[in-house]
Amino acid sequence: MPIFYGKAALIEFLNSIKTPNSTIGFVPTMGALHQGHLSLMQQSLAENNNTVVSIFVNPTQFNNPEDLKKYPRTLELDTQKISDLNANIIVYAPTADDIYEGKIVSQDFDFDGLENQMEGKFRPGHFNGVGTIVKRLFEIVSPTHAYFGEKDFQQLQIVKKMVSKNHLDVNIIGCNIYREANGLAMSSRNERLSTSEREQASIIYQTLLEAKEKFKTQNCIEVKKWVTDVFDSNSIFDLEYFEIADEETLIPCDEKSKDKNYRAFIAVFVNNIRLIDTISLK
Ligand code: PAF
Numbered sequence: 001m002p003i004f005y006g007k008a009a010l011i012e013f014l015n016s017i018k019t020p021n022s023t024i025g026f027v028p029t030m031g032a033l034h035q036g037h038l039s040l041m042q043q044s045l046a047e048n049n050n051t052v053v054s055i056f057v058n059p060t061q062f063n064n065p066e067d068l069k070k071y072p073r074t075l076e077l078d079t080q081k082i083s084d085l086n087a088n089i090i091v092y093a094p095t096a097d098d099i100y101e102g103k104i105v106s107q108d109f110d111f112d113g114l115e116n117q118m119e120g121k122f123r124p125g126h127f128n129g130v131g132t133i134v135k136r137l138f139e140i141v142s143p144t145h146a147y148f149g150e151k152d153f154q155q156l157q158i159v160k161k162m163v164s165k166n167h168l169d170v171n172i173i174g175c176n177i178y179r180e181a182n183g184l185a186m187s188s189r190n191e192r193l194s195t196s197e198r199e200q201a202s203i204i205y206q207t208l209l210e211a212k213e214k215f216k217t218q219n220c221i222e223v224k225k226w227v228t229d230v231f232d233s234n235s236i237f238d239l240e241y242f243e244i245a246d247e248e249t250l251i252p253c254d255e256k257s258k259d260k261n262y263r264a265f266i267a268v269f270v271n272n273i274r275l276i277d278t279i280s281l282k
Contacts, residue, residue: 026052032071038085044145044147134159145170154265211264241267247260
């Protein structure tokens with residue numbers, strides 16, 4: 001399996017395999033790969049001539065230094081999982097220097113307000129970091145299609161906005177959330193949960209499903225209050241936020257409008273581990 005640690009060699013290789021109509025599918029990751037990542041790779045493999053996967057724990061998107069320090073780094077295991085899936089996948093696992101060339105700072109982006117809601121409120125600077133790394137990776141890989149999981153729905157909308165504002169020639173594809181058997185959305189952070197926390201974390205998706213049901217007959221404030229009450233009476237999981245927002249603008253809903261598509265967003269803490277999830281309310 002071709003694996004590159006520097007952009008110059010990767011670009012040279014990609015140029016050498018390029019043919020007039022060939023496509024590159026790209027799956028950016030921070031490693032600690034799980035079935036959710038592998039399903040993005042499978043989709044890319046099915047839809048493109050070549051697939052590139054990047055593995056890079058991007059420092060500029062962590063607002064919490066402790067979270068950055070504890071983020072799992074499992075490159076050997078990750079490359080094994082990728083080659084087991086398909087030995088033709090091209091892996092790019094750069095150093096911070098290869099990406100940031102000595103200056104580990106984010107660019108300032110204007111995402112038309114998408115960055116001010118939910119994750120943006122609780123993780124200042126996070127989306128500038130995401131925008132910086134994704135734009136940089138797109139410049140290096142020049143993908144035809146790029147695949148992002150819908151678990152990070154706000155990130156997905158922000159990447160789409162960044163692509164359209166910068167007139168980048170890449171098609172962004174949002175992919176369904178991959179869940180564990182109990183409904184917990186797959187995440188690299190799940191590895192840090194104890195067996196019992198992992199089992200009990202099914203409360204997150206179960207609550208989203210019930211909120212969706214309630215949203216058919218109740219207004220946004222009522223549903224929000226119900227979710228807050230659920231977590232107030234739970235001693236293990238701390239609710240950071242639950243929001244119902246317009247999928248397009250991510251502006252929180254106070255009164256339902258018929259022409260909008262709504263989505264629920266949640267972030268909870270268990271034992272200092274932050275888990276997020278989302279569901280369409282359509
Ligand atoms: O979703 C992620 O894993 C990261 O935010 C991404 C898109 C790889 C950028 O570092």
